[in-house]
Every structure is written in structure tokens, then in C-alpha cells.
Amino acid sequence: MFKFSSKVLCSILLFSSILFSGNPLKYAKPKLSDYGVFLGNLADHTPGKGVIPYDVSAQLFTDYALKSRFIVLPKGKQLSYNSDGSFDFPRETILIKTFYYPADFRNPNKNIRLMETRLLIHTPEGWLGYPYVWNDAQTEALLEIAGERMNATFIDIKGDRTTFEYLVPNFNQCKGCHVNQNRMIPIGPKARLLNHEFNYKDGKMNQLKKWTSLDMIKGLPDISTLPHTSNYSDVSDGSTANRARAWLDINCAHCHRLGAPGETSGLFLNIEETNGTKLGVYKPPIAAGLGAGNFKHTIVPGKPDESIMIYRMESTNPGIMMPELGRKLVHKEGVELVKAWIRGLSDNHPPPE
Amino acid sequence: MKNITSKLTLCLLFANFIFASDIEKDLQTQFILAEPGDTITIPEGVHQIRGTLSIEGKKNLLIRGLGMDKSILSFSGQTDGAQGISITNCKNIILENFAVQDSKGDAIKAQYVERIEFRSIKAEWTNGPKPTNGAYGIYPVQCQNVLIEFSVAIGASDAGIYVGQSSDIIVRHSTAYHNVAGIEIENSFDALVHTNNAYENTGGILIFDLPDLVQKKGGNIHVYHNIVRNNNLDNFAPPGNIVGKVLPGTGIMVLAANDVHIYENTIQNNKSIGTGIVSYFITEEAITDSLYNPYTSDIHIYNNIYSREAGLPTLDYEIGKLMAIKYGRNIPDIIYDGMQDPDVKEGLCIQNNFRAEFTNMDIEHNFEKWYSPFISNFSEDPSPHDCGRQHTAN
Numbered sequence: 001m002f003k004f005s006s007k008v009l010c011s012i013l014l015f016s017s018i019l020f021s022g023n024p025l026k027y028a029k030p031k032l033s034d035y036g037v038f039l040g041n042l043a044d045h046t047p048g049k050g051v052i053p054y055d056v057s058a059q060l061f062t063d064y065a066l067k068s069r070f071i072v073l074p075k076g077k078q079l080s081y082n083s084d085g086s087f088d089f090p091r092e093t094i095l096i097k098t099f100y101y102p103a104d105f106r107n108p109n110k111n112i113r114l115m116e117t118r119l120l121i122h123t124p125e126g127w128l129g130y131p132y133v134w135n136d137a138q139t140e141a142l143l144e145i146a147g148e149r150m151n152a153t154f155i156d157i158k159g160d161r162t163t164f165e166y167l168v169p170n171f172n173q174c175k176g177c178h179v180n181q182n183r184m185i186p187i188g189p190k191a192r193l194l195n196h197e198f199n200y201k202d203g204k205m206n207q208l209k210k211w212t213s214l215d216m217i218k219g220l221p222d223i224s225t226l227p228h229t230s231n232y233s234d235v236s237d238g239s240t241a242n243r244a245r246a247w248l249d250i251n252c253a254h255c256h257r258l259g260a261p262g263e264t265s266g267l268f269l270n271i272e273e274t275n276g277t278k279l280g281v282y283k284p285p286i287a288a289g290l291g292a293g294n295f296k297h298t299i300v301p302g303k304p305d306e307s308i309m310i311y312r313m314e315s316t317n318p319g320i321m322m323p324e325l326g327r328k329l330v331h332k333e334g335v336e337l338v339k340a341w342i343r344g345l346s347d348n349h350p351p352p353e
Numbered sequence: 354m355k356n357i358t359s360k361l362t363l364c365l366l367f368a369n370f371i372f373a374s375d376i377e378k379d380l381q382t383q384f385i386l387a388e389p390g391d392t393i394t395i396p397e398g399v400h401q402i403r404g405t406l407s408i409e410g411k412k413n414l415l416i417r418g419l420g421m422d423k424s425i426l427s428f429s430g431q432t433d434g435a436q437g438i439s440i441t442n443c444k445n446i447i448l449e450n451f452a453v454q455d456s457k458g459d460a461i462k463a464q465y466v467e468r469i470e471f472r473s474i475k476a477e478w479t480n481g482p483k484p485t486n487g488a489y490g491i492y493p494v495q496c497q498n499v500l501i502e503f504s505v506a507i508g509a510s511d512a513g514i515y516v517g518q519s520s521d522i523i524v525r526h527s528t529a530y531h532n533v534a535g536i537e538i539e540n541s542f543d544a545l546v547h548t549n550n551a552y553e554n555t556g557g558i559l560i561f562d563l564p565d566l567v568q569k570k571g572g573n574i575h576v577y578h579n580i581v582r583n584n585n586l587d588n589f590a591p592p593g594n595i596v597g598k599v600l601p602g603t604g605i606m607v608l609a610a611n612d613v614h615i616y617e618n619t620i621q622n623n624k625s626i627g628t629g630i631v632s633y634f635i636t637e638e639a640i641t642d643s644l645y646n647p648y649t650s651d652i653h654i655y656n657n658i659y660s661r662e663a664g665l666p667t668l669d670y671e672i673g674k675l676m677a678i679k680y681g682r683n684i685p686d687i688i689y690d691g692m693q694d695p696d697v698k699e700g701l702c703i704q705n706n707f708r709a710e711f712t713n714m715d716i717e718h719n720f721e722k723w724y725s726p727f728i729s730n731f732s733e734d735p736s737p738h739d740c741g742r743q744h745t746a747n
Contacts, residue, residue, distance in 0.1 A: 025386070146381040289591065
């Protein structure tokens, strides 16, 4: 009993003080198991009733971590579809995302190590994000509001070992990416990112169709009329431009859009943007500092190696790299994709197509 | 809050094994749990911090150290995040009496903050001016009600004190040296920049309006009672940054801004340009922002004291070379590119400056002859800019 982890104790103490103080942490529970969303062995992530797994077609790159995602709606409540492709979520919705690594990516289902589980909870004060860090025994994940640094290692698909320090974001950093117009919002669950098949236990089905069949959505138009954002990793899912724009949208546009922190740069990378300069073509940097490297423009059509965008994607120096947070490694495949897109641009054929 | 602090302390005591003396986690936790009215103290000492400390969505906070040379947050081993301290979506935040050193990116960035005060804050890169230093020292952007006073900025590879896309700004009693730009006000409204000391930067004080930004322009900028001296440092900005275009030896530079008042400053021994008034065309960058005005207009320069020892301007930049060929060792103090906004009557007013020589480079008509300054047609006559409006001396 006295071996009770000091971390747990700390979390409980914090939690109880927070209940009295009206702090935003009052909506969080100290341990992942406290939510009761998974059945049996916690690490197995066997979803309980009403806990629906999903994925998104274009994924945020997080140091090659694999992710599993779940949505939990409060009983009898629905998402409502907005004409811009986003959803309104009922209060008490929980979005769950677990980050994990297999020891060897050539054998991705074996020797899994869970790193962290992030919860986005739709509280009466809006969405709030809470990071839970898995213990070494993989039996529990504890709330770590100040984030955590963890040693991580894996063998990649080519058989090479990568070792690095994995960063769990803190409570504020969750908001840093999820904030828009001073409101915190989910990024992944949008119709265009869900509009593809998912491998459910009872077979494959389009996720929007599934959610409709489970009576989880109201106001959804005919699915065949809804857009689909490319899976940038799948060469058969859209043109190079489609895939590169999908990569930029999911990795950059949570900041680089009007109303979000990256707007000070005047660089807007959301998938809807159509203005070449705003996308970076011949755009001089504003406050890039070191990030500009030796280059004059964010994108020089035809010349990825003279484009600041690529320079920052290829860097791991915290003063240079983009995104600013959430990666210690370079997403080589993403860099190659965006390079290919820039190489295909010319002064006569600027983006968008 | 005392309640929560004591519980937090207790908690940290319990958790001593895990957190040890981890001040980074302690401060970050306090920033997350802070409630309106709280004071968070940065203890004395040099504290190594590895990731951006973030303050988000808070109201009425005082974050204070025991002195800018006593409470020091050192980011020399920074591995995470692009700033030393990041303050976002806040209201009424006061930072005072501490230093941020050697952050990989900006030292202290505040964005979307309504009322922020930096008092006796030092933002410093300790290994001298280097292109690998972070861009901005004290950096409020998209803020309202900004006060920066008794503060110091040293070694920024862009601007030491930089206020961008903000309004209602006071920068006073502060010091900036060994930066590319000492103090810069960019696309901002209603700024008083006074009683500062900007020396040994590449450029002392810059007032810029740049294209492609959310806040399209600035105005009502008053720059007065400053000492702007010996800003002759080589430009060490990483290439590609607009501030890289600032000539070493620049005292005060107005770029594409309007409604700017520069008066009662001492502008001394800046070897290339005492005060420059230039349009965005000088950058030779293309302009695609249809809402952007690249001209300067409504600029008033009066009652300043100029002095400059005879000597060559910088020869690293085209304009420097041009000025050297044209004027040798006696470079005029006030330099205007002559690009008058065709839609605005009030251009440039120059009055009652002490020992100020003037030249209008008239780049529109001389541009073709850029490399033959002997036949270029500069005008040293300031009388077209006397405006008839008398600015009285204090």
C-alpha cells in the first residue's frame, strides 16, 4: 500500500484541489482507467459499448507513431453536420487517441509499446485536452498535465534502428494546436477526413455510413456528394498535388490558417486556400528568423531545394523546424511528397491547379 | 489560490522522487494551474529549461523574478519548442524582473494578449551577435495594450524588441544592443517609442509596414527622446529575412509606413543612414497584396539632433556603395527614396533638425542609372519637405 506510486498520489491530490478551485482540470480524471471506456486489459483498448474506433485519411505526423482513435458520444446524443464539413459535438463527447510504437515496423502488430493517450473532452467550458502517459508496465496511463519526455526506439521498415526522445505535449500545448479563433476544436473528425472505409470487427464500411447507421450524426448530406481528403501515403489516392495539399493541411493548417496562431506569417496552408502567395509561392518570410535559412521564398516553383517550406520540414532544430512542436524526426516521405509537388509547379502553373 | 499553491507544494513534496528539482515541470505546472490574481515567482538562479514554457488562456497573472540578473531562465540546452516563453490568448499579464537566455527561437512571444507588460525583462543571447541566435527577444504580436519598460534586449538575429500587428503600444526606458534591429514596430497602430537607448545594432529603430499580413498597416507612431547611436554592426540576420536588407549603420528607418512622427531624438554616428524613409520598392520584392500600400506618407521628422563623424558608409550593400561614390565620407543624415504616394498629399515633413543634411535619392527617376551615381540626380534641398506646418520645440 505504501508503494502507491507518488505520481498517482500527486495526480489525486492535484485533482482534489482542482475540484475546489474551479480549475479546468476539474473535468479530467487522474487515470485513463477511470473513464471506463475500455474493457478488460486496458492496454488492449477493447472498446466498451458506445466507444467507436475510427481513423482519418490524412494523419498528423508524430515521429512515426502509430495511433488508434475512438469517439465516445454521450448516450442518445448526436453529432450535427455543418455545411463547411465540420461537426458540432455534444457536450461530454470524448475523443481518444493513443500513440504507440511496435518494436519493429516490419512486424507492426508485435511488441507494441504504448506511449501516451490524449483525450479531448467537450466540457461546459469548451474542448480541453489531457495527456495520459503510459507506465512501463503498460497497465495504466496517468494524467501528466505538464507533459513528459520519454526515451523511444524502434526499428523502421527498412530495418534501421531509430532512437529519440519522444515528447508528450502539456495541457497548454494541446490547446496550441487545437485553438482556432480563441476556441479549442478537434482537428481530425471532419467529414472529408472520415469519408473512407474502416475495417470494423464486422467488416469494412465507410465511416460516415457506419456512424449514420449507428444514429451518431444528424444532418449529413448524401455521402457521395461529400469530399474526401487524400491519404497522402497512398499513391493511388489522388494526384501528387492532392496528396501534398492533404499533407500540408493536416500537418500545418491547424496553425497556418486565418484565426490560428500561424496567421501572423500570412502563410495559409489549409486545404481550401487557393491564393498562390498565401500558399507560399514567391512569398517572402515575415518573422521566420533562422527558419528562412538562406532562402528568400516559402515556395519557389520548380525548386524545392530553394524553398523555405522544405528547409523547415527537413530540420529538427527547434528554432528552425516546422511544425514547431510534436516531432523530433523528419517525415522523410512527407518531405519527398511536398518536394515532388513543388518540383511540378512552375511560374506558368502555380497552385492551385 | 494560496490553497492550491500549498497543495501543489505538498504534492511536489510527495512527488519529490519523480520531479526532483525539476523547475521546468514545476513552472509549467504552475502556469497551467494558475488562477486569476496569482503571482508566480521565478526563483533566483540560472535555471536550465529544455522546452517552451507556455502560458495559455489565463487572466490577471503576475510572473516575476527577483531581478533580471538574478532569476535567469536559460534555454541553451533547448530541445523542444520554438520559443523560450509563449503567452497566448491571455488578458492582463505582467512579466517582470527576470531574464530569458539563449532560446532557440524567440525569447518571449506573446500572441493574442490583451494588455501585457514587460517590466525589467532581459532577453539575451549570451554568445554575441550570431545568425544562429533566435529571431526576436521581446515579441508581442497581435496584442492590444502593450507596455515594455526598463527592459533589455541583446543579440537577437532579427529584432531585440519587436512589436508586430498590435495596437496601443508603449516602449520606453529600454535598451537594445547587438541585435540586427534594436527596436522594431511593424504593422502596428498607436505606438509611443520613447526614452530608449538603441546602440550597436545593425539598425537602431525600425518602423515597418509589410505586405501579406493580417493587420495590413500601422500608423500613429511616435518615436521621441531616444538615443540612437553607433548602430554600425554588420547585418547578421539569416539570409532571406526582410531585416537582412537593413544597411549596417542605420539609425532610424521608416519602411512603407505612414503617420510616423520622429522628434527630439539624438541620432549619432550611424555610418550609413541617420534616418531613412523608404518605400517597399527598395526591397525589390514583388508585391501581390492588393490591399498593401508600399509608399511612405505622412512622415514627420523634426527637432532631432544629428551628428556623424566623417567616414564611409557600409560598402556591403548597393545603396551604401552608391552613397559612398556620391558623397564620399560625408553621408547625409536624412535619406529619402523620393517615392511619394500618388494618392496622398502629405508626404515627408522635415523641420528644425540640428545639423541634419538631407538627400532625396529619387529612385524612380534614378533607378535606371543605379550604377552611375555621378550622373544621378539627387536633391539635397529639404525645402520641398518643409510642409509649412511648424512643429514647435519643447
